[in-house]
Amino acid sequence: MTGRRTRAVLLPLGLAVVLGGCAAEDPATAPGLPAADQRVGLTEWEVVTEGRPLAPGDVRLVVTNAGAAPHDLAVRVDGEERAVTPVLAPGEAHELSFAVAADERVELWCTLTGHHAAGMHTALDVDAGEVGR
Ligand SMILES: [Cu+2]
Numbered sequence: 001m002t003g004r005r006t007r008a009v010l011l012p013l014g015l016a017v018v019l020g021g022c023a024a025e026d027p028a029t030a031p032g033l034p035a036a037d038q039r040v041g042l043t044e045w046e047v048v049t050e051g052r053p054l055a056p057g058d059v060r061l062v063v064t065n066a067g068a069a070p071h072d073l074a075v076r077v078d079g080e081e082r083a084v085t086p087v088l089a090p091g092e093a094h095e096l097s098f099a100v101a102a103d104e105r106v107e108l109w110c111t112l113t114g115h116h117a118a119g120m121h122t123a124l125d126v127d128a129g130e131v132g133r
Contacts, residue, residue, distance in 0.1 A: 037062060038124070040108065042071040042088070045118035047108050053125045056102040064093040071115065076107045084111065100126045 037060045041048040044067045063073045065088035074084040075098060082098040100106060109121035 041066045043067040047122045053127045061096045071110045074111050077104050
């Protein structure tokens, strides 16, 4: 019981760090997340990323519903859907894995009715790429 309470308190704090943007800690070097990965937060009514470009190759997004309503997250590149989470209850998280190529633009949005229109969409660029990375 105590564990559940702690988790419910920590999730909004985690989103606050993502939303803050100017936190002292660089998300790119945050412990526990390799550079190829990125955290995505879902709230009413925003999709919040770390904002930095993705590296070409395999990408893992750690998607957390930090809002008060159910949400999901779909990933589309050049009109083709590459990945989608199940509908996540508040507090739930899900990992998405997919591949991207250099210079692609990755669209992220919530597919629930009305949520895209309410503002739940964003996009990430993919780096031009560095050979050998
Ligand atoms: Cu939504």
